[in-house]
Amino acid sequence: MTNSPPGAASDKLGRDVFIVAGVVVLGAIMSILDVTVVAVAQPTFMTEFDTSSASAAWSMTGYTLALAAVIPTASWAASRFGTKRVYMASLVLFLVGSVLCAMAWNIGSLVAFRVIQGFGGGLLMPIGMMIMTRAAGPERVGSVMAVLGIPMLLGPIAGPILGGWLIEIASWHWVFLINVPIGVIALVYAFFALPGGDEEPGKKIDVPGLLMLSPGLALFLFGVSSSAEEQTFNAPRVYIPMIIGAVLIAGFIWHAFRTTNPLLDLRLFRNSTLRVSVITMSLFAIAFFGASLLYPQYFIVVRGESTLMAGLLLAPQGLGAMLTMPIAGKMTDKIGPGKFVLSGLVLIAIGVAAFITLGTDTSYWFLCGALFVQGLGMGMTMMPIMSASLATLRGPEIADGSTLMNAIQQTSSSIGTAVITVIFTTMLMPLSRAIMQAGGDPAKTAGAMVENGVNVQDPAAVGAAGQSVISDIASTYGNTFIVATALVVLTLIPAFFLPRKKMVVEGADEQSVPVAMH
Template identity: 35%
Template sequence: MKRPAVARTAARPAAPADPADRLDPELLRIGWVLILGAVLAQLDTTIVNVGVGSMAGGLGASLTAIQWVSTGYLLAVALVAPLSGWLIQRFGAKRMWLASVAVFVAASALAGLAWSPGSLIGFRILQGLGGGLMQPIGQAIVARLAGPRRIGRLVGVLTMPVSLAPVLGPVVGGLIVHGAGWRWLFYVNVPVGLTALILAARIVPGDDGERQTGLRPDGLGLALLPPGLAALVHALAQAGGGLDPLQTGLLIGGFLLLTGYVVHALRTDRTPLIDLKLFAGRGFTLASVNTFLLGAALYSSMLLLPLYFVEVRGMSALEAALMLAPQALGTAVITPLAGKVTDAYGPRAVVVAGILLTIVGTVPFVLTDGVSGTFVLVGALFVRGVGLGAITPPNVAATYTSVQRSQVPAATSARTVLNRIGGSLGTAVLAVILQASLSGAADGPAGVRDAYAQTFWWALAFSALTLVPAAMYPKHAPGKG
């Protein structure tokens, strides 16, 4: 007698999905407009690298000086990102996103007009201040509109272009430098940024009703953290020939300021710029250490690779860009699959495999005996790209394994800061090492090749270091062991 009832129950059509759970077209349109800002910000972390040689020649600057075009941008992003949460609450997310894009667009136009290394670096820092706010504020708007039941799927749809942007940057940059000159690396942001501004102003809903006008920023934190980071990065970036009294003072001062911030952040009743209590969670701590090291390995290698193809292989900017395309292709192929593989095999296996692939893909660049032909380098870069694409999704997921939902914005801010600080330090250190290696190298192509090989050994070491925290990631995906 029960069997027919069961059959009728099984045949009954499923209840229609809750409309609030669907990724409706309007939400996707808003997400794509906001993600355009994040892609611009991420693309600009590496797009200038192919043009570094042209900028140095055009403005009469050394490599050590012109690398601050990259390092200054990354450092500015790291310094301003912790303020995003307070700015959202104080002035409103939509208003601050529009303001940050406007700053980014204006700074891009000014950078294209730069007349000296100092002016270019200054405008790049201003550009970084806008870029550093676009991504976290855009993510906050997307999270607010999507709600907890849709945020995972929406982020899954929008993550790939943001993850791909830093790897694709040198390719796009090479095409621009070849076709229009290095100044267009900055001018190209203007029409895209203006388009994003117009679309966002029209379709992103306002949030003025959620503003908290009485909030005050963490003043002491602002006085300690940004100056401490700036002093530390600047001192390390200039340490290639030894520390003079000024650099020694900056290094000591930077450490003292950062130590003071640690004491303040652990004791303050206000919301600190970076909430150090997040590091009480083992998963967050491991992912944060790896995020810092991965930033150093990724962004520094993105500076080295284009220079290698131009200076060692004698290629044009266009040829160097095309050589980097397989790396971007590898990242594009694997990134959409990395999350599913993480669910099946756990974050540890995926992250470790990704790091090992990046190491394997870097090995041909440290060889100095000429065996690494063009075909080998193309294959190596594709392998590197697959490794980079495999690392990002499980590392992002591991960041949130030990934080509460209310701590997610603070965790996102901390992750952005650590990644960009790692990138700025790694880029600065490798630029100094490369400059010193070139200065001490024998004359001729062999000397230049040896100098780059020595520097790539350091890039390889940065990647190898990331294996240490990665080996301590959870073995199983959440809920599977």
């Protein structure tokens, strides 16, 4: 293995780093795509397994809860067994879970196998970030995050397209089987490409911390996720697990500041750059992932498009991100993330605000243009925030920082999705009551139609309410985007405090260890 001299790293990522990046991106693609691809398959699961939408949704919720439970162990596992071993073991577990999911015979078995898949997928992103950050060195962490950002931002866009296409040409089984060839390639690739030798065999796991943080996150996210089904946060199934989870997380925070080797070193929050980055990432993930839930719903429910077409209509968002992300990554290394993140958030706010005007026949050119502007902003925002959080960390701090940011992103994304869903369904309630009072079929109220994917452009499907229903639902989407826009604007406050010059830490030359290939 060849090491670059300290301080000698150029701004460009070398061939060796790109070779390592290849295997990390493959793993990230599988883990992230699997969330959105399965979302597309929900109606198919309801039909194939003769189950309700609430039961089918557990195929997504179970995976999310598994991610939340396993992510906190990433830092310890990487130190104890080495990043290469943990990454390869995660790939194997993810592949086994994928094959089992394709063999599921009912919704219960599918959910159980999705949990197994989630235990593997949960470690792929945080471990991948550790590998990439160490390989490139702190001077080029922005460029590294730009590489990793491609699957993170394109996953929600490519997932509906891929999932809809696979279900149309083959069967739901291929939603999971598609992971097998990609995973096998990634596994062989990882064996030869990833550097090893970074383990600490004597490091022990923080058992009390593990017993508090992992179940705490899982319970909290279970409550948050249940709010979408209950259509309120004021339900025992929602607030009881949320409270228990919050108490366990608070207990871990108290414990982490009083033990020598906590499961997750929260003392990193003393780093002002990391602290501001975490706050910015939390608000950004709530706003962005919450709003992302609404775009395909609008195209499918209001405009009557197929899942595949809805995915294609979201493509301009990905194209915009692909244009700005590499530039923002390189420039972040040189001048810091502050200017890019602020500019990106302004573009995202403009793009999201355009959807406030939604109607039944809003121009697709206008909407795709707004999504493209959002994409330009996304490429300038998400990964520079990640870069800011990791660029000032050294040695073992990188593992804790990577784990922390992934846990924050996962939790915030789930909160954003739940909050926007509850707001949307709450706004729909008056419309649903009006239809029922007018003698409409309760099974065909606006809320039920949205949940079951009824094409509300078909007058026969919406009953006596006719075309007025679709207009009201479109307006409800637009009103919900007012909240999403406000959340994006709110993110500008912590983003204002991100560094606006190159981030340099004293002693970095002695502590940074850029790693090249074997």
